[in-house]
Amino acid sequence: MGTVRFSTGRETTGEEIEEASSVILHALYRLRPSAEDARDLEADGEAEVDKVRLTEFTSGLTQPTPTPTPTPTPTPTPTPTPTPTPTPTPTPTPTPTPTPTPTPTPNDEWMVAAGAQGCGCKLSPARLAEILKSLPLSHDKNVLVGSDTSDDAAVYRLTPDIAVVSTLDFFTPVVDDPYTFGQIAAANALSDVYAMGGTPLFALNIVAFPSTRLPMGVLQRILQGAQAKAEEAGVRVVGGHSIDDNEPKFGMAVTGVVHPTKVGVGAGVWFCQSWVVVVVVAGGDWKAYSDRMRGAPQVLRNVGAQVGDDLLLTKPIGTGIITTALKRGLEIEMAAIRTMTTLNDKPLTAIREVGSVHALTDVTGTSPLPLLLLLLLLPPLPQCRFGLLGHLREMAEGSEVDVEVWLDRVPMMRGAFEFAAAGVVPGGTKANLEYLAPVVNWAEGIGTVGKHLLCDAQTSGGLLIAISPDATADLIHRLASLGVECAGHIGRCTERGTGRIHVHKSEQSARSTTHTS
16 A cells, blocks of 8 residues: 655646646556556565655654544434423543654655755756856865866875875755665765775764754754764764754765875865865874875776776666655655665775776766866856766766767666656756756667656765776676675777767667767
8 A cells, every 4th residue: 555645835836736646647556556467566576565655754753642632522403392402511621631752743844844855955066166266276286186077075195105085965855764864865975985995984974954843853863874874884973063954954074095196186175066175184103004004995086987998887876866756755665765875885895806997986966067167168057966977977078088878777776767757857857968968969769768867866876987898797796796786887988089978778779879969
């Protein structure tokens, strides 16, 4: 049995209501399959799929006991005689129920209070550029990774053998359970350090919370979820900062270490989008620590892909569409939640062991475009939150290669295609598609649904890897042995170029497909 609900608000349009009706009908067919469909699902082993029920928060928090409604005494039926109607016996006033401890509001209020979800709430590069262009750049030879290539985190060299990797990321809720939201936010922030080839050490919480609108128990569960995920990664949460705000936001600033060898120097230090340089110098025996770091992995960048490299993706896409469905009151499969709470540490372990990786980035959030492009070359941009093709565009352009993607090889979350087909697509995803139009060639026959999926704004996504083709099979095998089952070989770097992306239905059709812009 399932529940489908569409909530209207002051700004709800007729078009949105019409779109929601289509979504509800589609969900109804999914929730009430025919007998034949049920047999097919059972045969496929899908009959027992866990669902996320969109009810109230039940994460161990006390629910209020409802006050009993007094039963009124029925009024006797008057008779034809002039005898007066008897006066009903008054019902005794029930004893007042003690006021319960405040509980979290239902999921619809929690999600609506947040506005745009997850990485879809971030500021667009165009708007940010208007502010940043008036600020002077700062140069430091020890800044190994700055804003020049829109990388996932900043890297600052402390000694010849030690570099600090630092990132921060926070956003509004993407799910209706606060504990799970904390886990997703922590996994998302940690991912940027993994994407640089670094080892995360400690984290600071970033909290904005509407204390007058939501019970503090909600914040407690967010912090508990984040800490549990950080401990899973071997990361210590050592403090943080909080403010009172009109909508809930949460994230982390994460600091890690990496060996600085073979990293370009001279990039400008810049406060950009989802990261900021943070250097922490503490007391201790730096020489001893330096000795330990000499065998550490080197920094991996989102540039450096070579012609002929294969492209691999370690998580399915579709989180933007899935979380939009969640906010609209539709049921989603638990597998989607598990994907967003999964760390990217195991893929990094496999990458370190196999080697031959030339470029690496995580498909999550919004990465700032190169500053000079923003300020000097590009016209005003729509509000873009990237996605698989957005991050691939950065990698390809920075590496000066053109790439091809095979749609049938891209792993996707179950339910994402159906929701997209029903029109459950966030605005950020549509903006991504518009923004990327000049650099993407779509093969004939690829419809709007496929385009939206590849441009879908992601939260806590997987790693996008450019690897030498002779190491692809070894890496996929090692990923599988570590439990990363969704890794997909999704395309390749085809030739030297300017970062153009050619999307095909399949690898086979790539050899004979006509493209459209």
